Amino acid sequence: MSEPGLACCTPLSGTAMSAEQAEQVAPLLKALADPVRLRLVSLIASSASGEACVCDLNDAFDLTQATISHHLKVLHSAGLLDRDKRGVWVYYAVRPEALRAVATLFTTAVPA
Amino acid sequence: MSEPGLACCTPLSGTAMSAEQAEQVAPLLKALADPVRLRLVSLIASSASGEACVCDLNDAFDLTQATISHHLKVLHSAGLLDRDKRGVWVYYAVRPEALRAVATLFTTAVPA
DNA sequence: ACCATGCATCGACAACCGTCGATGTCTTCT
DNA sequence: AGAAGACATCGACGGTTGTCGATGCATGGT
Numbered sequence: 001m002s003e004p005g006l007a008c009c010t011p012l013s014g015t016a017m018s019a020e021q022a023e024q025v026a027p028l029l030k031a032l033a034d035p036v037r038l039r040l041v042s043l044i045a046s047s048a049s050g051e052a053c054v055c056d057l058n059d060a061f062d063l064t065q066a067t068i069s070h071h072l073k074v075l076h077s078a079g080l081l082d083r084d085k086r087g088v089w090v091y092y093a094v095r096p097e098a099l100r101a102v103a104t105l106f107t108t109a110v111p112a
Numbered sequence: 113m114s115e116p117g118l119a120c121c122t123p124l125s126g127t128a129m130s131a132e133q134a135e136q137v138a139p140l141l142k143a144l145a146d147p148v149r150l151r152l153v154s155l156i157a158s159s160a161s162g163e164a165c166v167c168d169l170n171d172a173f174d175l176t177q178a179t180i181s182h183h184l185k186v187l188h189s190a191g192l193l194d195r196d197k198r199g200v201w202v203y204y205a206v207r208p209e210a211l212r213a214v215a216t217l218f219t220t221a222v223p224a
Numbered sequence: 225a226c227c228a229t230g231c232a233t234c235g236a237c238a239a240c241c242g243t244c245g246a247t248g249t250c251t252t253c254t
Numbered sequence: 255a256g257a258a259g260a261c262a263t264c265g266a267c268g269g270t271t272g273t274c275g276a277t278g279c280a281t282g283g284t
Binding site for chain 1: 127128129131134135137138141142144145146147148150151154155157158211214215218219
């Protein structure tokens with residue numbers, strides 16, 4: 001599972017984006033396009049320390065530990081989360097560059 | 113196929129988003145999380161008139177007309193595109209509010 | 225009235241996705 | 255060494271998705 005290339009991108013408007021750019025950004029959006037994963041990123045991003053332990057994240061959902069682990073893997077594989085194992089616990093943190101890559105897609109896209 | 117509620121949303125950071133908010137925004141991202149659909153929105157948004165005819169969009173891709181029509185339907189159903197039939201042709205235009213809803217998700221989310 | 229054209233819909237198919245229970249691996253504590 | 259806990263992985267399942275060819279449905283021109 002190699003680090004995917006954190007696509008930087010032209011905004012949606014202006015000049016149309018190339019097929020290659022679309023292929024690069026789509027996986028990021030796909031990783032975020034799930035309610036559970038959105039909440040995961042949100043939870044991690046909004047935590048005081050900027051990171052969150054899997055055990056805490058598990059408690060926030062009515063899902064199996066296996067499922068949460070799967071979603072975290074998807075987000076990590078997409079390059080949206082950093083993973084840090086400390087002792088028995090694993091901490092995930094958001095990668096600001098990744099979120100920024102997605103942000104630039106939309107910020108300039110909207111007229112007002 | 114009813115008009116889905118153009119979810120407005122708290123940014124990803126700050127306080128964590130609720131499950132309901134996640135359920136509302138996820139479909140928007142899911143609709144955009146495809147290379148073809150990203151390019152479609154991009155093409156439409158970047159066109160001078162702010163709208164594009166299906167016939168033109170068809171030519172921009174190496175896909176069947178049925179497939180393009182399907183993708184446009186997905187984007188329209190998600191509330192991202194407006195549809196306007198004029199004579200034999202159908203014109204699609206982006207709905208800025210929808211894009212803005214997604215934009216607010218990320219703009220405030222990124223520190224710097 | 226007929227035909228050509230632009231677009232939507234249908235049915236089918238393979239590929240993928242979200243979820244689960246079970247199991248594996250690694251760490252720490254006793 | 256052994257047991258307990260935290261997290262990842264595996265295999266399986268039903269549901270969804272992207273794509274296609276074929277067909278249907280309007281509209282406009284002849």
